[in-house]
Amino acid sequence: MKHILTIAGSDSGGGAGIQADLKVISALGAYGMTVITAITAQNTRGVTDVRELDPDIVEAQIRAVFDDIPVHGVKVGMVGNAVIIERIADLLTEFAPHPLVIDPVMVAQSGHNLLASEALEALTHRLLPLADLITPNIPEAEVLLGRHIKDGGDMKEAATELAQRLGSHVLVKGGHLNGPPCDVLSTGTSFLGERIPTRHTHGTGCSLSSALTVYLAQGYSLEEAVEQSKSYVASAIQHAFPVGKGNSPIHHFHAWHPSEVGGTNHG
Ligand SMILES: Nc1ncnc2c1ncn2[C@@H]1O[C@H](COP(=O)(O)OP(=O)(O)OP(=O)(O)O)[C@@H](O)[C@H]1O
């Protein structure tokens, strides 16, 4: 059983962030550990408040895990601000875990900012270069590159250019473009999915990066890991069930407990 650590923010609604990561890691047969960087007051309708944690307690959590437990893979999600990023980067340099998957979380689906604007520099120069794989969605790739991405061709260029700049593999996720969701890897491979017509996609990005970390730690090749992760997330979207009044989370444990409304709940 692989031990996977997620370093991310807490979502009180249980659908994204640390909570989604832990569910994915468990559902895919690994042992999950958590380092919390920030606490969000959040539900299916959006984020109402955020507190970033003191970098000392972020460091203490990371040291507590690495000092005792073998770590076979790390996923990084919401990191909050530049000081936390610097601290995480120092510790990931010290412990050098692999695979290291970084999801450069910037804005919640609901539009709330999850990364301080002054933190972009630290994210780009300190944290992202440590990654084996970076998984921006289209708006995040646009911020990292400083230009608009309008179609599949632009996504391919974005993935290649970011990979060269940051020295890691990059998967640009296509959930935000119209049409079938196509994710593009910097190796040149595209992964075409079928768009499931639903608004219940809260936490898809967090879930995909956690799944990628597990599959890479389990020894799958990069291409196989993307294929498997996309297929897991698609099934979890397919089986999503209404949780709150807004955009509900995907169903991480659909293989254990198929939901009665799964596949038809596309409201
Ligand atoms: N309606 C959908 N049907 C099928 N697959 C989808 C759908 N929406 C997103 N995906 C897939 O889910 C994964 C996450 O993509 P997305 O672009 O939504 O990431 P994200 O914006 O980071 O997620 P989040 O909204 O959680 O922040 C990708 O593999 C994408 O192709």
Ligand SMILES: Cc1ncc(CO)c(N)n1
């Ligand atoms: C805590 C947290 N991390 C990431 C996201 C992005 O979906 C979110 N909404 N909340």
